[in-house]
Amino acid sequence: MVDHAADRGPVVLVAHSFGGYLARLHADRHPDRVDGLVLVEALDSSVGLLGGTGAPSLEEVAMADERLDLRDIEQAARSVTALEDDPHLVVLVRGEGAGRPWTAGQERLAALSGRSETVVVPGAGHQIPSEAPEAVAAAVEDVLRLAG
Numbered sequence: 001m002v003d004h005a006a007d008r009g010p011v012v013l014v015a016h017s018f019g020g021y022l023a024r025l026h027a028d029r030h031p032d033r034v035d036g037l038v039l040v041e042a043l044d045s046s047v048g049l050l051g052g053t054g055a056p057s058l059e060e061v062a063m064a065d066e067r068l069d070l071r072d073i074e075q076a077a078r079s080v081t082a083l084e085d086d087p088h089l090v091v092l093v094r095g096e097g098a099g100r101p102w103t104a105g106q107e108r109l110a111a112l113s114g115r116s117e118t119v120v121v122p123g124a125g126h127q128i129p130s131e132a133p134e135a136v137a138a139a140v141e142d143v144l145r146l147a148g
Contacts, residue, residue, distance in 0.1 A: 009035075010032065010033050010034055010035040010147070011033065011034060011035065012034075012035055012036040012037070012038065012088075012140065012143050012144055012147060013026060013027065013034060013036070013037050013038070014037075014038040014040070014136070014140055015037070015038070015039055015040065015042055016040040016041060016042065016128070016129050017040075017041055017042060017043060017126065018043055019042070020039045020040075020041075020042020020043050020044075020109070021042075021043055023037055023039065023042070024037075024039075024042075024109075024112070027087060031087070034087050035087060035088065035143075035147035035148075036087050036088035036089065036090075036143035036144070036146065036147040037087055037088075037089045037090070037113075037143070038089075038090045038092065038136065038139045038140050038143055039089070039090070039091045039092070039109055040092045040128050040129060040136060040139075041092065041093060041094060041106075041126045041127075041128055042091070042106075042109055043105075044102075044104075044105025044106065044108050044109055087113055087115070087147075088113070088115050088116075088142075088143045088146040088147050089109075089110065089112060089113040089115060089116040089117070089143075090116070090117050090118075090119060090139040090142060090143055091106055091109050091110045091116065091117070091118045091119070092119050092121055092128055092135060092136065092139055093106045093118060093119070093120055093121065094120075094121060094124050094125050094126060094128065095120055095121055095122040095123050095124050095125075096122075096123075106118065115146070117142075119135065119139060121135045
């Protein structure tokens with residue numbers, strides 16, 4: 001989809017949760033094609049996506065091939081420590097109950113760009129797109145306005 005939109009110029013990427021990994025990787029690899037990012041409760045690369053304890057479940061074993069691909073993505077996302085061209089960046093985070101490790105990760109995401117803003121969405125949990133779609137829409141509008 002991004003490749004198709006590239007004909008029209010740089011894009012604003014909006015990503016939730018794991019999609020934050022993918023959006024950061026795309027912005028890092030193609031800075032000329034990204035004007036801004038809206039990261040909604042995005043995973044920070046310090047959050048072990050595939051961590052866990054104990055023996056793997058049957059489902060985990062069945063997903064081994066897919067997990068290898070996820071490890072590649074996770075490793076690549078860890079290498080993104082700053083975004084070239086300083087795109088406009090808005091990080092949307094849940095209102096409460098996230099805990100310090102998650103909050104620190106969101107702060108690291110905001111630090112990827114010198115033109116970032118963190119927006120706390122009161123009363124929302126991890127599912128901000130469905131719990132507070134107006135907050136996501138407002139963030140997208142802000143980034144589009146700043147990028148345009």
